[in-house]
Amino acid sequence: MEYIVASCSDKIITERIRKVVEEDFHNEFLLQFPSSEKAILERLNFELPELVIINFSDEGLSSEYLRDQILQDSWLHNFGIVGLYDRKSDKEEAILEANKDINLLTLIDFSRIESHLGKSLRIINTNRQLIFQGFLADKLVNRMTGSFQIDNHDYLVSPVYGGLLAISLVRMGKIPAEDRHGVQMALSELILNSIEHGNCGISYSEKSDWMATGESIYELIAERCKEPKIASRKVTLNWDIDDELCKFTIRDEGVGFDVLSFREKLKSDARDRLHGRGIIMAQMVASKLLYNKTGNQVSLQIKLHKDVENAAPAGFSDEEVIRVKAGDTLMRSGEFGDCIYYISSGKYTVYHRGNPVGRITPADIFMGEMAFLLNNARSATVVADTPGQVIKIPRKSFIEVVKNYPQYSIFLSKILAQKLVRSNESVAAEHTASQSLHSDCDDTDPDVLEV
Structure with a gap:
């Protein structure tokens, strides 16, 4: 059973968090709610949790104090963070900017705790080896590949995927810690674009008109996903990381877009520059950003640093x-x-x-x-x-x-x-493979020759 330390003094929010964890993760997590900043810091130092929940709109516990303490010894405090906030009193952008130097994987509004907190925790727990366990020390091949399948309904928690991969790159010494936030945001924005404009076919003008009514883009995505064909579409994120290059490929199941035409619009139209911030953010961190001709697949390539140094304890x-x-x-x-x-x-x-x-x-x-x-x-x-x-x-x-x-x-x-x-x-896997080999190479098999 893994520890989750939660910084939250609001009793109503606390009970909502507890209910999600107990209902969705029966006996998987031990949830703790320390009552003071000092008690929280003691839990972080001595329980060494891999996952922390922070209420950034909490009036009783200072998230600024916790952030500063985490940054004082980020080597020890390398856990993933799920943030909660009240969008009625705080701005998401301001919280993200103030906490860009800590491992904030996602930020969830109070109104979405029941629908999205469990999803975020499930994604993190399923893929925890990316940032919490590192590479196997006995492996000689320094390469990592893998993929995520992302549903349209996971739109609001999709930053978790980018966060997991960005933190993993820092842990492996592939990129400096100060580049983590940029890589996380670039991947997150490209995933969001693939869901919005790719799978759901929402144009930039449709998005602007919808949001002008005061509704969020998530409601428009939910509306589009009432159509079964759209709801079934996925976004695939593949990664291939070696000593010199990190390549992320993001593909949606939509019809694509005119890449060359949109690139020209970005150069001249302020409105399109605003809507194209995902592409712009990706260009800022990428060595190369390549789209296929259809416009439904993008490859983000990052040349890796040779001299990245981890922060000293x-x-x-x-x-x-x-x-x-x-x-x-x-x-x-x-x-x-x-x-x-x-x-x-x-x-x-x-x-x-x-x-x-x-x-x-x-x-x-x-x-x-x-x-x-x-x-x-x-x-x-x-x-x-x-x-x-x-x-x-x-x-x-x-x-x-x-x-x-x-x-x-x-x-x-x-x-x-x-x-x-x-x-x-590793030993168990080698033993299993050895047994399988001996079984496949039975001496009575006429198609197998001893050499």
């Missing part, structure tokens, strides 16, 4: 920084493990008895922790594949830091537990 900011070059040996098998390394940047290969057995990236956070904690000799050699930077933390310094930041020891324990689980899953 606040407690280790005074420790020795080591810059490595490709080919440098950071640790050798058999040497005493008297220090642990925090990985700021770079990619590293793990060798056991001369054979490559794993790959380490900033997503692994630490290296050398097993020998360090067990007071043993190193069991493997680690060599840098690329230039990088690590922070060397001797045992004495680590103990002193833990005295001042006791939550770090809990976080390290959690990392080790996750690595152990992943290792067990």
Whole structure:
């Protein structure tokens, strides 16, 4: 059962949140509502939740205080955030701008808690490995591919998808933290465009006229989706991320649009520039933005930085920084493990008895922790594949830091537990594959020859 820490003092909103979680996620989440900012911060530091709900319109608990505390040690506070707000008193744009430096995955108006909070939590929980578990340390292929299928009715929670992927890129050391918000917004806007204009066929003039009546675009989408053919359409978001390039492909099931004509309008017509903000935002973060001729598929490509450095944990900011070059040996098998390394940047290969057995990236956070904690000799050699930077933390310094930041020891324990689980899953998968291979290669099979 996973923890969800919620910052909300409004009793009515609290009960609405509780009801959604209890009805939609029976025994999946343990929901906590600390009564003060101090109590919330203690939960964030020592429970280390992977998901937090913040009421940004709360008059009893300061979301500004929590934001500032999160930013003081964003390395530790790397959870995903679902925001709630009252659109009658607060503007969505202002909240998003004020909190663009924290992992705010989506922002839901009070009136949509029952219809959209559960959806958001389900999307995050289903895809939690993207930002909460990182890459498997024993995998040698540093590439990630995958896809999302997005319904039209998920329009208001679609920013969650962009947020998950953007945070994942930061966690993997692919983009700097300051670029996360731009990538998230670009992906979100392109998804929204695919639902609005692609699947639902809503023109820019129709959208303007509808919203001039005071209604939201979501109501117009719901109206269009009363037609079964439109309601059944999906948006597909594919991603392919390697060492050098990140490629997102978003495709809808609509008839498309005249890409060349619209591009010319963006250059001259202020009204079209306003409506085309999704494309403009995507152009701001993209190395390339490519549409197919039909206009129902867009590819957002981002060239990845070679020298991205993760923010150092606040407690280790005074420790020795080591810059490595490709080919440098950071640790050798058999040497005493008297220090642990925090990985700021770079990619590293793990060798056991001369054979490559794993790959380490900033997503692994630490290296050398097993020998360090067990007071043993190193069991493997680690060599840098690329230039990088690590922070060397001797045992004495680590103990002193833990005295001042006791939550770090809990976080390290959690990392080790996750690595152990992943290792067990990997061994189980290899065992299953081996059994399947032996079964398929029965000696009595005339079509299989031993070589």
